[in-house]
Amino acid sequence: MIDVESVTVRFGDHTALHEARFTVAEGEFVCLVGRNGSGKTTLLRLLAGLAEPGTGRVRVAGHTATDLAARTVRGFVQAEPPLYDYLTVREQLAFVCRLHGTDVATALERLAHTVLADRHDALVRELSLGMRKQLGLVTATVHDPALVLMDEPANALDATAVTTLRETVRDWHAQKRTVVLCTHDLAWADDLADRLLVLQHGRLVHDVRLADETVTAALRRLGATGALTRPEPTTAEPAP
Ligand SMILES: Nc1ncnc2c1ncn2[C@@H]1O[C@H](COP(=O)(O)OP(=O)(O)OP(=O)(O)O)[C@@H](O)[C@H]1O
Structure with missing residues (x-):
């Protein structure tokens, strides 16, 4: 590999x-x-x-x-996730899913067990560091x-x-x-x-x-x- x-x-x-x-x-x-x-x-x-x-x-x-x-x-889960501050959580995932041709609903489901489960419409810039890290991990791996x-x-x-x-x-x-x-x-x-x-x-x-x-x-x-x-x-x- x-x-x-x-x-x-x-x-x-x-x-x-x-x-x-x-x-x-x-x-x-x-x-x-x-x-x-x-x-x-x-x-x-x-x-x-x-x-x-x-x-x-x-x-x-x-x-x-x-x-x-x-x-x-390959997916790269970076120490400081490269996210777009002025997108919502849902838009951030939709953008990356579109690049990879994957399903945003599946990506959103991966947030179900995180503190972002009910924050899909929050702006990325409003998230705490821990929240950004969790979104960064899902974002980096939407394409499995x-x-x-x-x-x-x-x-x-x-x-x-x-x-x-x-x-x-x-x-x-x-x-x-x-x-x-x-x-x-x-x-x-x-x-x-x-x-x-x-x-x-x-x-x-x-x-x-x-x-x-x-x-x-x-x-x-x-x-x-x-x-x-x-x-x-x-x-x-x-x-x-
Ligand atoms: N863009 C850069 N310009 C100049 N020096 C750099 C740059 N990136 C890394 N370095 C230097 O290269 C060396 C290795 O850095 P690197 O970030 O890979 O270390 P690391 O093992 O990941 O450290 P840490 O555990 O602190 O994250 C360091 O001496 C660092 O100062």
């Missing part, structure tokens, strides 16, 4: 990604972890086709990641993409919304969709991933298949819990 070949990204003198290379098979659930500034969002943006690598190649489902053909395959990329999807969500998010993500995994989750907060997703990628200063330093191990347990074993929002108090090792 994903093929990243020798990818380097530079911002001026700063190298945000150094020679990253990995593949992700269809149906894998990958957790991408690293400390602030380690290059996670830069990598997700490449996979989402929102940026091009300086050198190397990024392919999604056999397409160059920036090709239009890759758009139908085979690959879902997520950047800190649980930030700003209340406990009920996090439970709904967890169930949604678990369903995607059960449906054999490919998921790449980038987060510092593993409280809700620790046992979901079957593979862990760790970035450090723009380098992919660990690529671990998890089997029965949780992400936190693997990070503890690797001495890399500094990437988490809430490393356990017993963690004595220095952060990478």
Whole structure:
């Protein structure tokens, strides 16, 4: 599903990604972890086709990641959802559904278990951050993409919304969709991933298949819990 070949990204003198290379098979659930500034969002943006690598190649489902053909395959749940402030919730979804040729009624149903269930006519600019995040998740996935990329999807969500998010993500995994989750907060997703990628200063330093191990347990074993929002108090090792 994903093929990243020798990818380097530079911002001026700063190298945000150094020679990253990995593949992700269809149906894998990958957790991408690293400390602030380690290059996670830069990598997700490449996979989402929102940026091009300086050198190397990024392919999604056999397409160059920036090709239009890759758009139908993939959904990107961004940390700050790109929404239109002066549309209503219903209009926002209708707009995106029209782009993808999907049904807006189905998209609205996906808000049924959220605080937006009775806010379809509210303007996006009137929504709280947590509400925007929930609308952003539905907006990014109206086309039921085979690959879902997520950047800190649980930030700003209340406990009920996090439970709904967890169930949604678990369903995607059960449906054999490919998921790449980038987060510092593993409280809700620790046992979901079957593979862990760790970035450090723009380098992919660990690529671990998890089997029965949780992400936190693997990070503890690797001495890399500094990437988490809430490393356990017993963690004595220095952060990478
Ligand atoms: N548009 C940009 N211009 C200049 N530098 C950038 C730009 N985007 C990212 N960077 C730099 O690239 C590095 C990686 O940034 P990135 O946002 O990918 O990190 P991250 O791992 O997602 O961090 P965080 O956990 O804080 O979200 C950082 O040093 C950042 O300052």
